[in-house]
Amino acid sequence: MKYAEEFRDPKAAKALLAKIAEITDEIGATAEKPVYIMEICGGHTHAIFRYGLDKLTPGGVEFIHGPGCPVCVLPMARVDECVEIAERPEVIFTTFGDAMRVPGQKKSLLQAKADGADIRMVYSPLDALELARRNPDREVVFFGLGFETTTPSTALSIQQAAREDLTNFSVFCNHITVPPPIKALLDDPHMMLDGFVGPGHVSMVIGTHPYDFIAEDYGKPIVVAGFEPLDLLQSVLMVLEQIRDGRAEVENQYARVVPEHGNPVSLAAIEDVYEMRPSFEWRGLGEIDKSGLRIRDKYSAFDAEEKFGIGYAAGERSVEEPEGCACGQVMTGRLKPTGCPQFGKGCTPEMPLGALMVSSEGACAAYYQYGGARSSEVASEPAE
Amino acid sequence: MCLGIPGQIIEITDEARLMALADVSGVRREVNIAPVLTGEIHDLIGAWVLIHVGFAMALIDEDEAAATLEALKGLGEAQETLEAMAEGAKALEARA
């Protein structure tokens, strides 16, 4: 238990780990025939590796890393479109720092900036709004990226821009929603998932009911979790208890922050500003029905796709992923990062080939940083 | 980007735009408080909130704030967020 003393409450961690081991035994899960638990959120992936939870838990528990890192699922075509917008001379392109190094077909935003595009890293869409106020002769575009946790921030910013008549502000909307890819994964016949650890901060916005289908239609347990290491262990335990008892329910381990019905102000802003696209492309997962948001017509003046005639507004387009990249298989849990031929060779956090290597929430970067693989996995990696 | 950071509201700066000054680990940053506003705006002074990309998304208590901050520090995310805030302030200046 190399890492256990790093926990805020090592005793509690040890007690939880002992219970997890006990129930794993009870349900007869072994390293050869493990229970597969997917943590959906990239923040959880990061915490699992950082605290070595994948090694502290028994071999009978196998974590599958979900699609919950918005940078990692961003398709190459969208990065190309960002670069195209950013390279217009009138544009100030604003983005979260996480997105700067995601490779596009020709270049990343970082390379575009080096080539002279006016690209600025901001902390919040509020910074982009302020830039628009201060630069009335420039077009300020914000790269709206993320799941339901960040969606309210751009929705509220667009509403504010509308109130102020800030006509030089727009959002390149790439907001995506958590439940549809989970459904897509559950519908995949290759997928062997026994339960889920649900995202905490996404659920703080949407509440717990959007996951009802996982329990009701697919008979799988899901526990919404906080991201302290103890929260994660507790949640894994709750998933295992459900499996042992033959239950499939939506449970909320993070009730101190996640209200059952979410955050009403945020939900109202999302509803007012956004609507579902018929489908949206995910890196590694392909097009998924009703999984991404677009800006409603009444706010089209603030929609960068409409303003610049780019992206889905420009019609059909599709881009191949880079050669030799196994991101898709890793994303769907079919391959461990170390099984990708590029891992640590053609693809490192400094020079990422695939998006999973870009952010600390991506499975490949987390593996690289913390050496997440069990030693047995490194030796022999099944090629699917 | 996906993980929030705790902060304490210290001053309402713009009532019309629902903006307030928050203290985030010693760094002061203006945040939007619309998502946590349920009553009188000035009642929020002193409150602890979870801040996501400049928006206060949930009210939390002081213990939760401390525990969350510790978890974020463990992950290196607290430093990353504070750097992003500094970066955001820099971005507002004229082009370098």
Ligand code: SF4
């Ligand atoms: S190592 Fe790089 S190329 Fe391979 S799956 Fe991971 S991110 Fe993709």
